[in-house]
Amino acid sequence: KERIALTHFCSLFPEGEFAVKPTVIIKGITDADLVVYEMRSGFTLVIQHKWLIAPETVAESSANDDELRKGALQAVQSRDVFRNDHTMVRRVLSLPSDQPIDRVEAVVICRGAEPTGFLEKLAVPIALELAFEELWQQASKSLSKLWEGLSSRPDHVEAASRYEDTVATIAIGRLRFLVPVFSLVVKL
Numbered sequence: 001k002e003r004i005a006l007t008h009f010c011s012l013f014p015e016g017e018f019a020v021k022p023t024v025i026i027k028g029i030t031d032a033d034l035v036v037y038e039m040r041s042g043f044t045l046v047i048q049h050k051w052l053i054a055p056e057t058v059a060e061s062s063a064n065d066d067e068l069r070k071g072a073l074q075a076v077q078s079r080d081v082f083r084n085d086h087t088m089v090r091r092v093l094s095l096p097s098d099q100p101i102d103r104v105e106a107v108v109i110c111r112g113a114e115p116t117g118f119l120e121k122l123a124v125p126i127a128l129e130l131a132f133e134e135l136w137q138q139a140s141k142s143l144s145k146l147w148e149g150l151s152s153r154p155d156h157v158e159a160a161s162r163y164e165d166t167v168a169t170i171a172i173g174r175l176r177f178l179v180p181v182f183s184l185v186v187k188l
Helices: 002-012 058-084 086-093 129-138 143-152 154-161
Strands: 018-026 030-038 043-051 103-111 126-128 163-172 175-184
Touching (some): 002 018, 002 030, 018 058, 018 086, 030 058, 030 086, 030 143, 043 058, 129 143
Parallel strands (some): 103 126
Antiparallel strands (some): 018 030, 030 043, 163 175
């Protein structure tokens, strides 16, 4: 399954404008699922891809959290290796030895229906595949603009603006309870 997802991601980055390499093994440390280099800017993006399951139990939801934490750790480790070893980046991507590496960042992309907003703040952004692709379209094929979107998450801001805090009343027998809830704001 992962090969299919990585092949799809590779197709997002046009040849000639980007150098792309799936499944880069960093011996003794970790792997990078996909490394993308933008030729005009020297921006390098390391992508870790994780598959989430639709959780039906607390244990399955916790397993998704663990998988995302693992992906974030792998992303940080591979990003740090590439930040410190530009020669390795050039070798992996078959770039000329004088090709500039301006910046190296990392992101975790996950496939699955479960939102990832509940996970604590991590050292790298986490986005669903659909959000990543939408942010990529908005970025007009610029890794710098994509990174701005991944870092600021305008999709989260837009989604959050559609909800407001309110309370719901629950009656149990003759008792009434007020419970804080989110309500969807429908704008016509």
